[in-house]
Amino acid sequence: xxxxxxxxxSAGLPVxxxxxxxxxxxxxxxxxxxxxxxxxxxxxxxxxxxxxxxLHMYAGxxxxxxxxxxxxxxxxxxxRLPDRVRRIGAAELQAAGIPSGTRRLLLRTxxxxxxxxxxxxxxxxxAALLPEGAQxxxxxxxxxxxxxxxxxxxxxxxxxxxxxxxxxxxxxALEGLDLRLIPEGCYGLICLPLRLMGAEGAxxxxxxxxx
Amino acid sequence: xxxxxxxxxSAGLPVxxxxxxxxxxxxxxxxxxxxxxxxxxxxxxxxxxxxxxxLHMYAGxxxxxxxxxxxxxxxxxxxRLPDRVRRIGAAELQAAGIPSGTRRLLLRTxxxxxxxxxxxxxxxxxAALLPEGAQxxxxxxxxxxxxxxxxxxxxxxxxxxxxxxxxxxxxxALEGLDLRLIPEGCYGLICLPLRLMGAEGAxxxxxxxxx
Numbered sequence: 001x002x003x004x005x006x007x008x009x010s011a012g013l014p015v016x017x018x019x020x021x022x023x024x025x026x027x028x029x030x031x032x033x034x035x036x037x038x039x040x041x042x043x044x045x046x047x048x049x050x051x052x053x054x055l056h057m058y059a060g061x062x063x064x065x066x067x068x069x070x071x072x073x074x075x076x077x078x079x080r081l082p083d084r085v086r087r088i089g090a091a092e093l094q095a096a097g098i099p100s101g102t103r104r105l106l107l108r109t110x111x112x113x114x115x116x117x118x119x120x121x122x123x124x125x126x127a128a129l130l131p132e133g134a135q136x137x138x139x140x141x142x143x144x145x146x147x148x149x150x151x152x153x154x155x156x157x158x159x160x161x162x163x164x165x166x167x168x169x170x171x172x173a174l175e176g177l178d179l180r181l182i183p184e185g186c187y188g189l190i191c192l193p194l195r196l197m198g199a200e201g202a203x204x205x206x207x208x209x210x211x
Numbered sequence: 212x213x214x215x216x217x218x219x220x221s222a223g224l225p226v227x228x229x230x231x232x233x234x235x236x237x238x239x240x241x242x243x244x245x246x247x248x249x250x251x252x253x254x255x256x257x258x259x260x261x262x263x264x265x266l267h268m269y270a271g272x273x274x275x276x277x278x279x280x281x282x283x284x285x286x287x288x289x290x291r292l293p294d295r296v297r298r299i300g301a302a303e304l305q306a307a308g309i310p311s312g313t314r315r316l317l318l319r320t321x322x323x324x325x326x327x328x329x330x331x332x333x334x335x336x337x338a339a340l341l342p343e344g345a346q347x348x349x350x351x352x353x354x355x356x357x358x359x360x361x362x363x364x365x366x367x368x369x370x371x372x373x374x375x376x377x378x379x380x381x382x383x384a385l386e387g388l389d390l391r392l393i394p395e396g397c398y399g400l401i402c403l404p405l406r407l408m409g410a411e412g413a414x415x416x417x418x419x420x421x422x
Binding site: 002004006007008009010019020024027030031035036037038039040041042043044045046048049055056057058059065069070073159160163190192193194195196197198199200201203204205207 | 213215217218219220221230231235238241242246247248249250251252253254255256257259260266267268269270276280281284370371374401403404405406407408409410411412414415416418
């Protein structure tokens with residue numbers, strides 16, 4: 001089984017307030033008399049389902065194209081947190097039954113239901129990691145943590161402390177997952193961001209596989 | 212082993228003449244006094260390593276986000292054609308020893324060496340499929356054919372006959388592969404284009420795996 005956990009990109013997909021909104025712009029069109037259809041894209045590097053590299057928070061740190069593929073492809077654990085959990089701290093992660101040795105952790109929260117209406121406005125009341133939750137992930141030596149809205153930090157955490165803790169420790173942040181249909185458990189993760197040279201983030205296509 | 216066969220995207224990457232050139236544009240920068248680095252992208256949907264959907268040539272045909280993932284993930288054959296072959300016809304494919312039953316075929320030609328200098332200008336003398344070569348692929352019921360420069364059609368084939376034959380039969384065209392380091396043989400293909408709604412093509416991250 002292959003599950004697509006990527007948000008579809010189109011005009012109207014919510015973006016972080018102030019960020020560039022996605023546009024797929026026509027350059028040539030068959031209905032318009034051209035012999036082929038052709039578009040170009042105007043997108044934030046943090047559009048929809050996307051990966052943050054350490055360069056997002058730290059000058060001189062690794063960029064998207066510098067990340068080794070074996071961090072992005074391999075076993076992961078999808079943890080289904082209770083819908084009431086909005087501020088994800090160490091206690092919530094400890095209680096979640098995450099297997100020891102997990103290197104890639106995807107957090108399914110009540111956020112995923114926000115994608116039932118992908119053209120909703122940006123929501124600021126999404127669930128995300130408290131700094132102590134980010135530290136819990138760092139302390140376990142993980143390679144990657146993913147979440148089902150547009151930030152690993154709570155909206156009110158305007159200094160982005162969870163980003164700083166994670167990316168400072170080299171833990172990649174995968175944001176904007178659609179985990180609505182994914183039961184808790186172990187999967188194969190394939191997370192492939194665009195190979196953007198020198199960029200601090202990139203839109204990605206992300207799929208989960210199960211035997 | 213995981214091999215990245217994706218061209219790195221940066222300003223200067225050759226594009227089809229007249230198409231939008233890739234730009235990674237700064238929105239916020241730590242050296243400039245911001246608390247994070249942030250960019251946005253301006254890219255043709257056919258930038259670098261990219262996938263063509265049938266909609267590229269046929270109005271109303273499937274778009275990128277409509278393509279089933281099991282067409283894009285699975286076994287493939289990389290065929291190393293002799294460097295002297297520029298016009299790839301049925302005879303050249305017949306002579307190449309491509310295993311019967313191949314569903315995904317990637318053609319490594321002399322084109323790949325063009326990526327030794329990725330910031331070269333666009334080259335019009337690349338190797339590509341003659342229409343009879345495209346028909347050979349269609350006749351074998353393949354899902355996908357890939358090549359190591361920016362088009363499955365020869366530059367002088369300005370009506371794009373190989374595109375029309377392939378996409379008309381539902382054979383996806385994967386263009387702009389970097390196969391320099393890939394010996395002929397069987398691999399696992401993972402081809403993940405951006406999930407662009409309604410688009411006729413999309414930049415993709417493409418990797419090959421071998422046991």
